[in-house]
Amino acid sequence: MAVTKSVPRLLENPHTLCPGCGHGIVFRLLAEVLEEEGYDQKTILTLGVGCCCNMNPPAWKGDVIQTAHGRAGATATGVKVGRPDLLSIAYQGDGDAYVIGLAETLNAAYRNEPITVITVLNNNFAMTGGQMSWTTMPGQVTVTSPNGRDCDITGLPIKVPEIVASFENVNYVARGTTISAAEINKLKKYIQTAVRNQIEGKGYSMVEVVSPCPTNWRKGVADCAAWMNEEVIPYYPLGELKNNNK
Numbered sequence: 001m002a003v004t005k006s007v008p009r010l011l012e013n014p015h016t017l018c019p020g021c022g023h024g025i026v027f028r029l030l031a032e033v034l035e036e037e038g039y040d041q042k043t044i045l046t047l048g049v050g051c052c053c054n055m056n057p058p059a060w061k062g063d064v065i066q067t068a069h070g071r072a073g074a075t076a077t078g079v080k081v082g083r084p085d086l087l088s089i090a091y092q093g094d095g096d097a098y099v100i101g102l103a104e105t106l107n108a109a110y111r112n113e114p115i116t117v118i119t120v121l122n123n124n125f126a127m128t129g130g131q132m133s134w135t136t137m138p139g140q141v142t143v144t145s146p147n148g149r150d151c152d153i154t155g156l157p158i159k160v161p162e163i164v165a166s167f168e169n170v171n172y173v174a175r176g177t178t179i180s181a182a183e184i185n186k187l188k189k190y191i192q193t194a195v196r197n198q199i200e201g202k203g204y205s206m207v208e209v210v211s212p213c214p215t216n217w218r219k220g221v222a223d224c225a226a227w228m229n230e231e232v233i234p235y236y237p238l239g240e241l242k243n244n245n246k
Helices: 023-036 051-055 072-082 094-100 102-110 160-165 181-199 221-235
Strands: 043-047 063-066 087-093 116-121 172-177 205-210 239-243
Touching: 023 051, 023 087, 023 116, 023 181, 043 051, 043 072, 051 087, 072 087, 072 094, 072 102, 072 116, 087 094, 087 181, 094 102, 094 116, 094 160, 102 116, 102 160, 116 181, 160 172, 160 205, 160 239, 172 181, 181 205, 205 221
Parallel strands: 043 063, 043 087, 087 116, 116 205, 172 205
Antiparallel strands: 172 239
């Protein structure tokens, strides 16, 4: 008999993401984890500005606060102060969390705020047309780096999870990807651990998700996967960067 899985209650409405985008997979994993943990109706998401805005209602049938650009970490902190009985999750893209909102992201982590942060890294400012981000790879062509990113001028791609993991009191930091079924299963475990840490009052957790962006990379899904395996993931290695539960 074939095994079927129902759609999580939080995702009963369609989203408007581009085909091949990893955000939709992350939406599904987070919705599954919250339902399995019994928190699908006891969570407030704070959204950065970017493709993550697709998680606004009606696509996401839970409580959402749309923040100003880069301010999700600060807003999620305020949510947790005001409603410590609820889960407070900041959901952002790399441009929002690591460029516009780098100060808010690092300060929340440095203070070990009891929130969960999920950041989708797709190496560009995807919602606004594919401009170069601080995570854009060396030589990567974007609309603002038409000759490829020159790291001698712009600096190397930033690794924020590694910075956060260096803060002693931060509880959990992991990096996953949506590139294959096996990696998606691992990613769900990372998200579940991060959510459980907040439920158990263990402090700050971050999960970064390395994700394809076929529209702005101008590649098919298979070519996206190949490029990620060859270039992106070797620079942004996957796995748990810090786990104080062990």
